[in-house]
Amino acid sequence: MTPVxxxxxxxxxxxxxxxxxxxxxxxxxxxxxxxxxGLVGCGGPESTNETGGGGxxxxxxxxxxxxxxxxxxxxxxxxxxxxxxxxEHIYEALLGTDPITREPYPQLALAVPVDLxxxxxxxxxxxxxxxxxxxxxxxxxxxxxxDRILDPGTQTLVKGxxxxxxxxxxxxxxxxxxxxxxxxxxxxxxxLTLAKIMPKHVYSRPGAWEEAxxxxxxGSGPYRQTAHHPKSNTTFEAFADYNGxxxxxxxxxxxLTIVEASSRVAKISGAGADAEIADNxxxxxxxxxxxxxxxxxxxxxxxNLFLMFNTAHKPFDxxxxxxxxxxxxxxxKMIEVALKGHGKPATSFLNEGNxxxxxxxxxxxxxxxxxxxxxxxAGVSGLKVNLxxxxxxxxxxxxxxxxxxxxxxxxxxxxxxxxxxxxxxxLDQKKDFQVVAAASNPNQFGIEADLIMHYNxxxxxxxxxxxxxxxxxxxxxxxxxxxxxxRETDAxxxxxxxQDYIDLVAEEAVLYPVVHNELMTAWDPKQLTGIRPQPYPxxxxxxxxxx
Numbered sequence: 001m002t003p004v005x006x007x008x009x010x011x012x013x014x015x016x017x018x019x020x021x022x023x024x025x026x027x028x029x030x031x032x033x034x035x036x037x038g039l040v041g042c043g044g045p046e047s048t049n050e051t052g053g054g055g056x057x058x059x060x061x062x063x064x065x066x067x068x069x070x071x072x073x074x075x076x077x078x079x080x081x082x083x084x085x086x087x088e089h090i091y092e093a094l095l096g097t098d099p100i101t102r103e104p105y106p107q108l109a110l111a112v113p114v115d116l117x118x119x120x121x122x123x124x125x126x127x128x129x130x131x132x133x134x135x136x137x138x139x140x141x142x143x144x145x146x147d148r149i150l151d152p153g154t155q156t157l158v159k160g161x162x163x164x165x166x167x168x169x170x171x172x173x174x175x176x177x178x179x180x181x182x183x184x185x186x187x188x189x190x191x192l193t194l195a196k197i198m199p200k201h202v203y204s205r206p207g208a209w210e211e212a213x214x215x216x217x218x219g220s221g222p223y224r225q226t227a228h229h230p231k232s233n234t235t236f237e238a239f240a241d242y243n244g245x246x247x248x249x250x251x252x253x254x255x256l257t258i259v260e261a262s263s264r265v266a267k268i269s270g271a272g273a274d275a276e277i278a279d280n281x282x283x284x285x286x287x288x289x290x291x292x293x294x295x296x297x298x299x300x301x302x303x304n305l306f307l308m309f310n311t312a313h314k315p316f317d318x319x320x321x322x323x324x325x326x327x328x329x330x331x332x333k334m335i336e337v338a339l340k341g342h343g344k345p346a347t348s349f350l351n352e353g354n355x356x357x358x359x360x361x362x363x364x365x366x367x368x369x370x371x372x373x374x375x376x377x378a379g380v381s382g383l384k385v386n387l388x389x390x391x392x393x394x395x396x397x398x399x400x401x402x403x404x405x406x407x408x409x410x411x412x413x414x415x416x417x418x419x420x421x422x423x424x425x426x427l428d429q430k431k432d433f434q435v436v437a438a439a440s441n442p443n444q445f446g447i448e449a450d451l452i453m454h455y456n457x458x459x460x461x462x463x464x465x466x467x468x469x470x471x472x473x474x475x476x477x478x479x480x481x482x483x484x485x486x487r488e489t490d491a492x493x494x495x496x497x498x499q500d501y502i503d504l505v506a507e508e509a510v511l512y513p514v515v516h517n518e519l520m521t522a523w524d525p526k527q528l529t530g531i532r533p534q535p536y537p538x539x540x541x542x543x544x545x546x547x
Contacts, residue, residue, distance in 0.1 A: 060252040061528075061546075064267050066280025067537055068420070069257035070230040074212035075196035076148060076156040082257060084444055085538025086234055089253075090132075091196035091219035092244060094123050094142065094177075095189060099540040100299075100532055102447050104189045107244060108137060108197055108220065116186035117489060121179040122172070130241045131199045132224040139171040144200035146179075158194050160454055160461070161445065164486055184489045187448050194445055222248040222542065233257060249530075249545035261285075261393045268294065268522055276527045279539050281520035282393060283340035289522050296522045298342060301535025302351050302452060303441040304513035305398055310433050311510060312468035315380045322509040324374035325385075325435070326364040329405045331515055338397035343517035349453065349502050351516040353535075356449035358499045360506035364514075371409045384412045389437040390420040394517065399437065402514075427466045436466075440513075443536035449498045450486055456511055457482065469510045478504050 071080025075087050088099075096107040104112050109123040129137040146169035149159055165185040170178050181188065202208060202218050215228035222244065223236040233256045238248035256275065258264040265285045268278040269292060281289065286296050307326070309316040316322060331345035344352060348360045375383065385406060389399055399415050406413040423436065442452040456463050459479050464470040470479075478501055485497035506512065521533035530544040 060254055061250040061277075061541070062275040063253065063255045063539055063541075064258050064264050064275045064278035065255055065538065066259060066261075066264050066278065067257065068259055069228075069232070069234060069255075070421075072213040073215045073217050073228070074209060075194075075198065076145070076158050077213070079157060079444065081444070081537035082234075082255070085540065086225070086236075086255065087196060087217065087219075088221075088538075088540055089223040089236060089542065090217045090221045090225055091198065092129075092221050093193045093196050095192040096246075097190050097193040097446070099534055099542075102190050104192065105245065107193075108142075112189060116189050117184040119181045119184055121181070121189075123177050123179070125175045125177070126244060127175070128243050129220050130243075131202070131220055132218045132239055133199070133202070134241070135199065135201060137197070137199075137220050138174050139177045140174075141200045142177045142197055143169050143171050144204065145195055145198050149195060160458065161191050161194050161451060162188075164454075164483070183487055185486075186489070186491075187450060190446055190448060191451065220244070222246055223253065226252075231257070246542040250541065253541070265289070268524075273524065277521070277523040277531065277539060277541075279519070279521045279534075279537060280393075281522045283342050283520065286340075286520060293524070293526070294522045295525045295531075296520055297533040298518035298520045299533045299535030300344075300351065300353055300516070300518045301441065301443040301447070302354070302516065303443070303519050303536065304346060304351070304439065304516045305395055305437060306440055306511060306513045307509075308436045308438070308463070308467055308511040309509075310435070310466075310468060311472065313432060313434055315378060315383070316434060318378045318380070319508055320374040320378040321380055321383075323362075323364070323507075324371040324378070324409070325406060325411070326509055326512065326514070327367045327374065328371035328409045328411070329364070329402055329514055330366045331364075332366065334398050334401040334515060335517075338394065338401060339515065339517050342520070343515045346513035346516055349456075349505050349513060350449060354447060354449060354452075356495050356498050361503040362506040362509075364509075368405070368409050375409070375411075381410075382412075383410070384414070386414045386416050386434050387437055388423060388426075388433050388435070389415065389417045390423050390439065391417045392420065392439050395437060395439050398515070402437065437514075441519075441536045443534075444538075449495070450482075453482060453498065453502070453505070454486075457505065463511055467510050469508075474504065474508055475510075478508075 065082050067081040069082045071083050072078040073083040075091055078084060092107040094107065094109040095104040095112060097104050106112060108125055108129055110126060113121040125137060131137060148154055149156055149162055150166065165182050165188055167180045167182045172178055199218055203212060215230065217225045222239055222242045224239045225234065226237050227235045233254055236253040238251050258267060261282045264278055268275045281296060289296050309322050311317045335341060335343040347363045348357055350357045389395060396417055399417065403413040403415055442455045445451055445455060457478060458464065459470050469475050481501040485494055485501065488494040488497055519535060523531050527547055528544055529547050534540060
């Protein structure tokens, strides 16, 4: 699977998988690709400061996204915060999910299957559904996408969400398909939102997947993409022929990518603000924005700062060393100083609000004495650590606490923050490292514990490849337990099985969260209504409208 990394100034996220290999962020967003009447790439943006005009009179909605826009837009591989949020408005799946509760609802399909414990799910497609180029949506398009996802020779991110339980997808006729499951898997209904249906006549052409990586997006959703400029903005307009459940409320939208925190806040501040909504609001600016009349609300979820150790680089192959460095961190100080109170120490891999949460048997409370004792027990002294980190703004704020904590137990620490693209390019190229600090949020994909854990752990998982841990005996035991839990159909037993194997994950601490934090969204309540802040990056405007 592809890493959860966020572009630019947001939690990390982004190795892009193409063909059989992993390609880092630096390989995407290059060149120019035609999109309908717009251009992707080199030319300057059509407009990066068009104002809303707003209120009941309509106009263009301008949004500020606090993450880079140079990640892949191919829905089968992307983990880009910007692209995933944009794709929710451009594409549809058989079933969508509510952005907060993750309850499934019909999108291209007419209904959610009545019996989710059945091993065959049948779907009828919405009559009159069209692609943005005017051609009809058919069962062939559905089969085309799932064939790509399930193809053993094609490496995609979403394969890891489907391959374990979905056997095949069959065409019944032009408007009907059936999904054949390997075993009953009720959680799969919500996962269908991750399989965005794409037009076969567009993406089966030679080079089309490369174009999708660079930004080409033609879907059946309420908004069509009109232009894409990876370093500045992406524009949308309402799709006139859309006949689905979430109609467009804004005639045009202009989404700006602004990863620098002060510039992002300035764009939405004051009486002459150029944007109506922005995500990734820095904690230090919440009060200022509220005083100016903005609504600022947060979503708490899986968003986290994690540490990932290179277990092929001694002494990080020793679990005692990994544990020592976790015990040494003063998490409460980090939350107070860096997160301004908008976070909680990680007491499990899952955040406390997750339906499957329970405290892990190993909880890394602040215990420098224990940290020193573990290092001594491991025979490690004079340890020097280079902490390679993404330059996400809130991660950068947390790094000094980690350095001070490790220095205090005699571990000489060098902070090495870099562009997110640079970090994951090095990881993709299998370059040596000691420890990585980055941000992750699997809630982009869902809140189901089985999904979250498989996103980060698994025998063929890219994260495990980065950590060089997949062949470890304890890793193999973990993967066996994970597979067994996936196949469990009783919800209560499955929950317990997941909680039990998370205890192993916590003890090993190969890739493990330090803190879970809250993501803040700000918007103008005099202009917009129906906004719900997400506990993961990006915005969802499918139920929003002008005041």
